[in-house]
Amino acid sequence: EESGLSPTWITDILPSVIQDLNRYGVCVVDNFLGSDKAQPILQEVEALHVRGLFEDGQVVSPNVQDQARGIIRGDKITWVTGNEPQCANIRRLVSAVDSIIAKANHHQDAGQLAKYSITWRSRAMVACYPGQGARYVKHVDNPDGDGRCITAIYYINKDWTPEGGGVLRIYPEGNSQVAEIEPLFDRMLFFWSDRRNPHEVLPANVTSRYAITLWYYDQKEREEYLSRASASTAST
Numbered sequence: 558e559e560s561g562l563s564p565t566w567i568t569d570i571l572p573s574v575i576q577d578l579n580r581y582g583v584c585v586v587d588n589f590l591g592s593d594k595a596q597p598i599l600q601e602v603e604a605l606h607v608r609g610l611f612e613d614g615q616v617v618s619p620n621v622q623d624q625a626r627g628i629i630r631g632d633k634i635t636w637v638t639g640n641e642p643q644c645a646n647i648r649r650l651v652s653a654v655d656s657i658i659a660k661a662n663h664h665q666d667a668g669q670l671a672k673y674s675i676t677w678r679s680r681a682m683v684a685c686y687p688g689q690g691a692r693y694v695k696h697v698d699n700p701d702g703d704g705r706c707i708t709a710i711y712y713i714n715k716d717w718t719p720e721g722g723g724v725l726r727i728y729p730e731g732n733s734q735v736a737e738i739e740p741l742f743d744r745m746l747f748f749w750s751d752r753r754n755p756h757e758v759l760p761a762n763v764t765s766r767y768a769i770t771l772w773y774y775d776q777k778e779r780e781e782y783l784s785r786a787s788a789s790t791a792s793t
């Protein structure tokens with residue numbers, strides 16, 4: 558495995574990822590890589606920060622409401638493919654998540670996952686909330702069928718405490734239960750990207766709240782979206 562993780566590691570957590578996504582639409586995996594592998598990822602992210610590579614949370618999707626949302630987005634982000642020289646450990650994280658998503662998608666008991674054909678993903682978005690109450694307003698990642706079906710977020714905040722804030726609050730559709738996800742070190746989170754999971758980041762007080770996000774695309778929805786997008790530009 559390119560991720561440097563044992564194949565049994567993936568088969569151990571695969572059932573819970575499939576089960577939780579099918580049952581709750583959300584799945585949290587703690588001690589995802591183990592601290593010996595998580596620590597170097599944190600160091601790479603801090604190095605990106607020190608090198609000033611984080612931009613103000615610029616809009617990452619073209620739609621207008623995201624531009625409006627710009628004013629209530631406190632995160633600073635940078636995009637990495639994982640192939641950059643100082644991102645070897647981020648690369649291992651990305652390939653570990655790729656393996657899990659691919660195996661879950663093709664698993665015989667994939668359930669709702671089976672209706673997707675996940676052939677593509679975004680680059681890794683490394684985000685930093687700089688504290689002083691920085692937050693992200695309640696939103697849906699993929700409200701209008703842009704192809705994204707799974708959001709995968711990896712948190713790397715050591716010694717997080719409730720005073721640190723920056724909890725991710727998810728409002729699973731049709732469920733009165735709100736999920737509050739603390740952005741703990743070496744914690745992996747998966748959730749459906751569409752309207753089933755509106756979510757927000759509560760004000761972060763800790764100096765730098767770090768997270769690495771990957772979005773996985775369903776091929777069919779993505780192709781339909783791109784053909785709609787090209788049709789609309791063609792007609793303009």
Ligand SMILES: Cc1cc(NC(=O)CCC(=O)O)nc(C)c1Br
Nearest residue numbers: 617618693697698710725758768
């Ligand atoms: C750029 C961008 C970031 C996010 N991030 C979160 O929702 C925060 C998750 C967390 O860090 O806990 N979501 C969207 C739809 C866009 Br676009």
Ligand SMILES: [Fe+3]
Nearest residue numbers: 696697698756
């Ligand atoms: Fe989001």
